[in-house]
Amino acid sequence: MNQPPVSRATMGRLPLYLRYLQSIRDHAENTSAAALSRALGLGKVQVRKDLNAVSGAGRPKIGYNTAELIDDIAAYLAADSDSGGVILVGAGKLGRALLDYGGFRDYGLDIDAAFDIAVAEPCESQSGKPIYPMDDLDWYCRTHPPVIGILTVPASAAQNACNTLIAHGVRGIWCFAPCTLSVPDDFPVRYENMALSLAYLRKKI
């Protein structure tokens, strides 16, 4: 899969296409941008652009082969999921909510395990995901190399946890702690500040 970069907006719509296509696959061998546009309430140009970014299944006058399009979108979404795992540090309320959140699977992703300094013995989240003591991180990462680390620790613990994750091979961080991390140049970090999001919405009213 050597596709050009796909925008965040396009990626947001891919699961919609996928679910709809799966619902029609048994009775529609082919489909068109116009049909998808009507069914999903999206612009036809947008649909065409979205699909062309991840699939070569479009044929002039015929449209898209439904099965091929499903395979291409699913392959794009799942593209990198077997090249390394996702782990989370900080199994408090937010950490556990993310750990047990099923929606990541829409994008072929899932959080594999969590680590917490306050956990003395390995245990399980409500949905059965493993939660390990922080000391087990080193052992775990040797057998399950992670690529993404999620930080749901307090701000005061975030930089330390970030350093540990990077030392263990993580190549991107999703940070829920309200702080700014020091990371190597061009190292991808996505910050999520829940409190700020709500405050900003409040001010817009």
Place this chain on the structure above:
Amino acid sequence: MNQPPVSRATMGRLPLYLRYLQSIRDHAENTSAAALSRALGLGKVQVRKDLNAVSGAGRPKIGYNTAELIDDIAAYLAADSDSGGVILVGAGKLGRALLDYGGFRDYGLDIDAAFDIAVAEPCESQSGKPIYPMDDLDWYCRTHPPVIGILTVPASAAQNACNTLIAHGVRGIWCFAPCTLSVPDDFPVRYENMALSLAYLRKKI
């Protein structure tokens, strides 16, 4: 408080200024953009711009009166908190994590109550917030007019819940369901798609 609109980036830094200023207030009657810039690792021009957006406490050659600046930032952050509440619909894992999340208080906000269709009798979250049956929403909103509604329901239930919230006076919605809501023109909705955020970070690696 008739301040000009403050950017999301500035709002993100206000709690940092506030916490730092509170830590020095007992031994520093005045402070300066330069001192704040050094202490917080931010650009001096940025500090000055941030503070001038919410405070008139700056004086040429003297700098900022620490106590006055604290009051202005705190007042800005808390400005609208008593003009209506925040309620949440959908008290599943993510809903409860948000309900019990303490960080909103940095912005003078908090979630007052949650509602869930699967709750038969009023109960409490782990931190003691009330969770009511969905049928109690009407009664609750009459005595506690809400301004913001948070949707942590499945996508299939989101539009209905959104309509109910708007009918009960909510003027802004924070939507965690992976869907697009139909709302009146210019009605503020902030969408939060956790799965997409992780997927997008994954693709950037």
